[in-house]
Amino acid sequence: xxxxxxxxxxxxxxxALSLCLVVGxxxxxxxxxxxxxxxxxxxxxxxxxxxxxxxxNAYVITERNxxxxxxxxxxxxxxxSESKFxxxxxxxxxxxxxVLIFFKDFATAVTTDMRxxxxxxxxxxxxxxxxxxxxxxxxxxxxxxxxxxxxxLKKINPNYEEIYKSLDIQQLVGEEVxxxxxxxxTISGSHLVFLGVPNMGIxxxxxxxxxxxxxxxxxxxxxxxxxxxxxxxxxxxxxDGQVMVYDFFTKEISALNxxxxxxxxxxxxxxxxxxxxxxxxxxxxARTVN
Numbered sequence: 001x002x003x004x005x006x007x008x009x010x011x012x013x014x015x016a017l018s019l020c021l022v023v024g025x026x027x028x029x030x031x032x033x034x035x036x037x038x039x040x041x042x043x044x045x046x047x048x049x050x051x052x053x054x055x056x057n058a059y060v061i062t063e064r065n066x067x068x069x070x071x072x073x074x075x076x077x078x079x080x081s082e083s084k085f086x087x088x089x090x091x092x093x094x095x096x097x098x099v100l101i102f103f104k105d106f107a108t109a110v111t112t113d114m115r116x117x118x119x120x121x122x123x124x125x126x127x128x129x130x131x132x133x134x135x136x137x138x139x140x141x142x143x144x145x146x147x148x149x150x151x152x153l154k155k156i157n158p159n160y161e162e163i164y165k166s167l168d169i170q171q172l173v174g175e176e177v178x179x180x181x182x183x184x185x186t187i188s189g190s191h192l193v194f195l196g197v198p199n200m201g202i203x204x205x206x207x208x209x210x211x212x213x214x215x216x217x218x219x220x221x222x223x224x225x226x227x228x229x230x231x232x233x234x235x236x237x238x239x240d241g242q243v244m245v246y247d248f249f250t251k252e253i254s255a256l257n258x259x260x261x262x263x264x265x266x267x268x269x270x271x272x273x274x275x276x277x278x279x280x281x282x283x284x285x286a287r288t289v290n
Contacts, residue, residue, distance in 0.1 A: 037259050037274060040284040041074025050277040051227075052268040053093040058275050060282060061088050067101055069116055072273060074284055078116035085110060090227075092137045092183070100143065102135040109135045109143055120158060127160045136182035139191050139207075146179045146195065153182075153195060153209050164209040172211060173200070185230035187248055194235075198224040202235065220246055221253055229268060238267040259285065 045068060049061040056072035065087040069078030080088070085103040092100040098119070099112045107130050109122040122143060124132060131148035138144055142157045153166040169177050181196035184207075191207040201216040202225075215235070217223040222239035229236040235246040241264075243256040258267070258274055266277040274285040 036287050037285040038288050040072070040273070040286050041070075041282075043070060043074050043282040043284075044280070045282050046279055047266075047277045047282060048279065049088075049090055049227075050266040050268060050275060050282070051091040051093040052270045052275055053096040053099075054270060055096050056270050056273045057093070057096055058268075058277075058282060058284070059091045059093050059099065060277065061091065063279070067091060067116060070282065070284075072284070074282075078114070080110075080112060080116040082110075082118070090134065090181070092135070094137045094184070095141070098137065098141055100135065100137045102132075104132060107132050109145075111137075111141075122156065122158075122160075124156070124160075129154075133179045134182040134196075136184055136193070138184050139186070144182050144184060144193055146182060148178075151177060153193065153205055155209060164207075166205060166209040166211060169203070169211075173203075173214075175200075177203075179203075181225070181227050183228070183230060187230070187233055194228070194230060196225055196228065198226075202228070215246065219251065219253075220244070227266065231269070236269060238264070243267055243269070 045060055046063040047060040048063060051059045058070045060068045062068060067080040067088055068076060071077045080101060085108045086106040087103065088101050089104040090102045097114055099116065101110045101112065107124040110118055111120045113119055124145065129147055133146040133148050136144045138155060142155055142163060145154050145156060147154055151168045151170040153169065155163040157163055177197050178199065179195050179197050182193065184191060184193045192212065193205040195203040195205065197203055201214060201220055203214050204212045206212050222237060222244060225237055225239065233248045235248060237244055243258055244253060245256060246253050263278045264276040265279065268275045272287040276283045
């Protein structure tokens with residue numbers, strides 16, 4: 001019954017996500033200048049990580065190691081503060097109906113509902129996987145992990161079975177690889193997995209864990225990225241005070257003009273809304289139509 005509900009959720013989410021990402025791209029990449037933004041909300045929060053979803057919710061990991069969920073106008077609508085899993089490392093909000101929270105120190109991931117109530121627990125140490133660099137949600141509500149001991153990208157189902165796994169990535173590239181971020185997105189109809197490797201760039205794999213391509217740091221004109229977004233065929237990331245846009249196919253790169261990034265640590269874009277996080281506050285801006 002649970003698997004059936006996951007499939008129903010997934011089908012609905014993919015349809016909504018496809019539409020929202022198209023709309024989001026049209027909004028996001030027509031930004032012209034700072035005058036096109038209106039401040040929606042300023043939220044006092046000491047944050048160290050942020051994720052957003054296509055419903056324009058923001059998920060902030062605070063300095064007190066809570067996960068706080070804010071809606072599109074800044075209202076607090078969820079709070080995950082379970083300490084038995086350790087300190088949260090990252091949040092994957094690809095699906096607002098099935099949010100993934102990763103706890104690196106305990107090799108554990110938790111999926112939650114929209115109010116951040118626990119739905120499912122992945123304790124990877126139970127199957128001997130103890131050193132995990134990053135975790136992400138897959139399109140079918142399984143999870144992707146990077147196993148640091150084996151240097152492999154793996155897809156794990158709720159029964160702790162390895163569905164797919166990559167080759168040894170360090171052997172593949174001939175140097176040490178220390179990823180810090182994973183995200184799965186659809187590019188031109190294909191599910192691709194993007195692995196962030198700060199000292200190298202972004203490695204891309206197909207839905208079976210097969211290596212596809214790499215985008216080096218020099219092509220991104222950035223380095224040591226902690227996170228990034230995939231919006232349609234664009235990789236969007238925040239570096240050196242700017243939101244950069246890299247076209248996956250044309251390889252062209254550009255910068256977006258956005259307000260007040262001097263002290264921001266994380267910047268995300270969702271459907272015409274801008275989220276800027278520093279260690280004191282979260283600011284939300286809406287793009288205005290002139």
